[in-house]
Amino acid sequence: MEKTEIERLLNEIKAGSLEQYEIIIDHYQQPIFTYCYHMLGHRQDAEDAVQEVLFRAYEHLGQYTYSLSFSAWLYRIAFNHCANVLKRRKLSRVLPFLYNRDQDGRNYVEESIDSNHFGEPLERIWKRLSAEERTLMFLRVLEEREYEEIAELMDKKPATLRKQFERVLKKCKRYLPTTGGVRNDGQKSV
Amino acid sequence: MDKNPFNRMRDMLRAKPVPKVDVKHKVMAAIRAKENKEEKIVKKKIGLLVTVGMLVGASSVWAGVEMIQLKNEKGEVIYEITQHTDQEQQQLFKQMPPEEQKKREELNKRYEYQDEVVNEIIDGLKPGTSVAIYFKPTKEEEERQKNITWSRYKQPYITMVSTPLTYKSWKEMEPVVGKMFTLPTELAGGFRYDEGDVHYEENYEYEVDLEALKAKAIKENKDYAFTEIPSSNKYDFTSVAYKSEKGKVRVEVRIADGGKAGTNAEAMEKIMIGNNEAVLTTHTSNFHWITWVKNGTKLKYSVRAGEDVVSKDELINIAKQINEIK
Numbered sequence: 001m002e003k004t005e006i007e008r009l010l011n012e013i014k015a016g017s018l019e020q021y022e023i024i025i026d027h028y029q030q031p032i033f034t035y036c037y038h039m040l041g042h043r044q045d046a047e048d049a050v051q052e053v054l055f056r057a058y059e060h061l062g063q064y065t066y067s068l069s070f071s072a073w074l075y076r077i078a079f080n081h082c083a084n085v086l087k088r089r090k091l092s093r094v095l096p097f098l099y100n101r102d103q104d105g106r107n108y109v110e111e112s113i114d115s116n117h118f119g120e121p122l123e124r125i126w127k128r129l130s131a132e133e134r135t136l137m138f139l140r141v142l143e144e145r146e147y148e149e150i151a152e153l154m155d156k157k158p159a160t161l162r163k164q165f166e167r168v169l170k171k172c173k174r175y176l177p178t179t180g181g182v183r184n185d186g187q188k189s190v
Numbered sequence: 191m192d193k194n195p196f197n198r199m200r201d202m203l204r205a206k207p208v209p210k211v212d213v214k215h216k217v218m219a220a221i222r223a224k225e226n227k228e229e230k231i232v233k234k235k236i237g238l239l240v241t242v243g244m245l246v247g248a249s250s251v252w253a254g255v256e257m258i259q260l261k262n263e264k265g266e267v268i269y270e271i272t273q274h275t276d277q278e279q280q281q282l283f284k285q286m287p288p289e290e291q292k293k294r295e296e297l298n299k300r301y302e303y304q305d306e307v308v309n310e311i312i313d314g315l316k317p318g319t320s321v322a323i324y325f326k327p328t329k330e331e332e333e334r335q336k337n338i339t340w341s342r343y344k345q346p347y348i349t350m351v352s353t354p355l356t357y358k359s360w361k362e363m364e365p366v367v368g369k370m371f372t373l374p375t376e377l378a379g380g381f382r383y384d385e386g387d388v389h390y391e392e393n394y395e396y397e398v399d400l401e402a403l404k405a406k407a408i409k410e411n412k413d414y415a416f417t418e419i420p421s422s423n424k425y426d427f428t429s430v431a432y433k434s435e436k437g438k439v440r441v442e443v444r445i446a447d448g449g450k451a452g453t454n455a456e457a458m459e460k461i462m463i464g465n466n467e468a469v470l471t472t473h474t475s476n477f478h479w480i481t482w483v484k485n486g487t488k489l490k491y492s493v494r495a496g497e498d499v500v501s502k503d504e505l506i507n508i509a510k511q512i513n514e515i516k
Contacts, residue, residue, distance in 0.1 A: 018218075058221050
């Protein structure tokens with residue numbers, strides 16, 4: 001969708017034409033879902049996330065100032081949401097008594113996430129990446145976006161991102177399986 | 191194997207299929223529910239309400255009254271409910287001139303007396319029976335009658351009442367109403383079908399022998415008399431009680447007439463039951479009541495229960511369960 005078309009729609013929505021927001025949802029729901037799906041590694045969580053992101057975006061539409069693209073603004077909301085979800089999950093590991101457990105005392109939130117989405121070895125790598133690193137990998141590797149574009153979205157300088165990405169790649173390389181089925185850190189990958 | 195970590199990560203990420211998602215309806219419903227909640231319409235002028243459901247049109251006062259309109263999927267208003275709390279009604283009553291207050295009090299006493307008589311008659315009727323009751327009019331009623339140009343009842347001073355048909359299970363009730371709707375045998379939370387009534391409209395078309403009833407009242411030295419009349423077969427509503435150890439939940443299904451209603455609820459809010467706009471009212475005696483017109487039907491559903499029996503959220507879930515049944 002063209003920038004001018006999006007701006008026209010946003011102006012109409014701000015003026016009270018709520019049904020125009022359906023067009024916005026149609027256009028952005030799948031890309032935002034894909035992002036959340038990769039961030040959270042869990043279908044239901046990602047679906048909840050995309051709903052939350054699009055709902056919050058509508059609620060705070062008055063705060064969107066066109067200084068960055070609408071797409072980047074949505075991704076920022078999605079990033080904040082996913083980062084919070086990941087933070088809660090991390091807390092649930094540290095403070096398990098505060099979070100849901102099944103009858104056997106296992107933290108089912110964390111387990112369902114890890115077993116539903118990524119298989120080995122991606123899961124092993126992904127679990128070691130922070131929310132920001134996952135975002136960077138998603139946008140750079142999967143979506144093949146330019147640093148300038150990612151910089152707008154992540155509110156960082158392109159050069160900083162380039163260096164960060166190199167470090168993340170090295171981190172990934174460490175946990176990628178070798179041909180012999182033994183990881184670079186000497187542990188068996190399977 | 192490609193040793194470039196970029197390519198390997200890309201291949202792994204691409205190999206993971208991403209499901210398709212469609213959350214448009216959910217997001218829009220959430221937005222609309224929030225918008226509607228914030229935009230309860232405030233109407234300025236109202237007809238005076240002395241007793242809930244009893245509109246006395248002679249006077250009017252200025253007051254801020256909340257009203258909720260329910261719309262169907264086409265955006266048409268299908269139900270309108272106006273809130274007049276008991277407190278508001280009392281305030282309005284106090285604002286009236288003393289002579290008007292006295293009139294209203296007498297009128298209320300008259301209605302209370304007639305209610306007692308009607309209830310006594312109903313108690314003695316078999317299920318599925320209809321009667322026409324004649325009440326000897328007071329002088330004020332005779333005066334008022336002169337100004338009435340239209341009434342549902344064809345004849346003056348006649349009240350028609352009927353007793354419903356009762357069914358002990360959904361299996362028994364289904365042949366009667368099953369073509370119109372389906373109700374569950376059990377509601378979420380372990381509430382099982384306990385007892386259900388099917389009510390039919392009063393037989394407004396039937397004309398009774400008014401003179402014979404007047405003579406009967408004189409003969410029996412009463413100010414009322416009644417006679418059995420044929421029942422109407424025009425469906426009015428179904429009311430089913432579901433029961434668990436905690437208490438009862440009542441479900442009703444009526445023909446949606448696009449009408450308006452008044453409530454003395456303490457609070458009311460618009461919520462969504464599936465794709466349907468619904469109104470949730472909270473009453474002083476701590477119970478919640480949800481009403482909605484199911485999209486694509488002419489049926490108005492309602493479900494109510496005390497807070498001690500089910501919470502508000504549980505009641506919403508029950509409403510959703512009922513709404514989802516085809």
